[in-house]
Amino acid sequence: MIGRVTQQGLQRASLVQLQENISRMAHLQERLTTGKVVLRPSDDPAATVDAMRLRADQRTTAQYARNAADGDAWLTTVDDALGDALTSLRRARDLTVQGANTGSQGPSSRSAIANELRATADSLLEVANTTYLGRSVFAGTSTQAAYTTTAAGTVSYTGRTGAEVLRQVSDTTSVRVDSAGADVFGVDVVDANGELVRDATGEPAGMSVFSLLREIAAKVEAGDEDVSRFLNDLDSRLGAVLGEVGSVGTRHKQVLQAQDAISARQVTLTNQVSSVEDADLAQTIVDLQIQEVSYQAALGATSRVLQPSLLDFLR
Incomplete structure (x- = not known):
């Protein structure tokens, strides 16, 4: 049995189909304009989930990139400071060797050497308090300067021993970006009055490189004939700095490799986000042209079927 098709029913069906055709054209036009195939979750729920996951990965990777860049800057600052420290220590060693030649040095020469040694100690103290963005690179996680001079003239380490400054550069890798100032420059062993603790022979029980240079300067100025005994201490400090230079270089290389991996x-x-979200513009243009042709054909067919008046129907 064939159901009765009325003019009104035909009009309603035609308008619904034309509206669907226009809706598809609008969707294609929107896709062509934005260049995106997924504009809202309803467009493709599965692709939306993939896109959200990928964008979360992008945010995480961007944070790792910022961490690596900050770590690079920290380690560059540390490396530059250690280079300055090496230069100063080598000069101090040369001065110590020169000051040990007591037979060829007069009071004025010894005084000049002593003054340069003290100036070297002061410059080393400035190096040890090197900062990056207001943070000392040799004080661990402390926000204070790594070293401060006490009223007694000794030097106090005010950093946090063992508290490392770390930067996470991947899901599984964190890199230390500071340097242990106490290991590199040493720490003064002092008594309750802040004075250097000395043994029975009058030699300090332990001291930082700053106090070591001032001790050498005092001995040189006084004409001590055994200044060369401090060379082993200087060599030990040079070795500590050189060892830290190697450690910083290794960590710096790790950060640079992480930056390459992050990039x-x-x-x-x-590329993965683009493959999920971006539209194929060439295919979209073809689809839109096909839809336009289909729409024009539908309009032509509908204009012949739908009779707007009784006279057109009778004709």
């Missing part, structure tokens, strides 16, 4: 990861994630 590659960012490119990969960008």
Whole structure:
């Protein structure tokens, strides 16, 4: 049995189909304008989930990139400071060797050497208090300067021993970006009055490189004939600095490698997001043209079927 098709029913069905055709054209036009195939979750729920996951990965990778850049800057600052420390210590060693030649040095020469040694100690103290963005790079996680001079003239380490400054550069890798100032420059062993603790022979029980240079300066100025005994202490401090230079270099290389990996990861994630979200513009243009042709054909067919008046119907 064939159901009765009325003019009104035909009009309603035609308008619904034309509206669907226009809706598809609008969707294609929106896709062409934005260049995106997923504009709202309802467009493709599965692709939306993938895009959200990829964008979360992008945010995480961007944070790792910022961490690595900050770590690079920290380690560059530390490396530059250690280079300055090496230069100063080598000069101090040369001065100590020169000051040990007591037979060829007069009071004025010894005084000049002593003054330069004290100036070297002061410059080393400035190096030890090197900062990056207001944070000392040799004080661990402390916000204070790594070293301060006490009223007794000794030097006090005010950093946090064992508290490392770390930067997370991947899901599984964190890199130390500071340097242990107490290990590099040493610490004064002092009594309750802040004076250097000395043994029975009058030699300090332990001291920082700053106090060591001032001790050498005092002995040189006084004409001590055994200044060369301090060379082993200086060599020990030079070895500590050189060892830290190697450690910083290794960690710096690790950060630079992480930056390369992060850059590659960012490119990969960008391509993956594009493959999920971006529209194929060439295909979209073809689809839109096909839809326009279909719409024009539908309009022509509908204009012949739908009779707007009784005279057109009778004709």
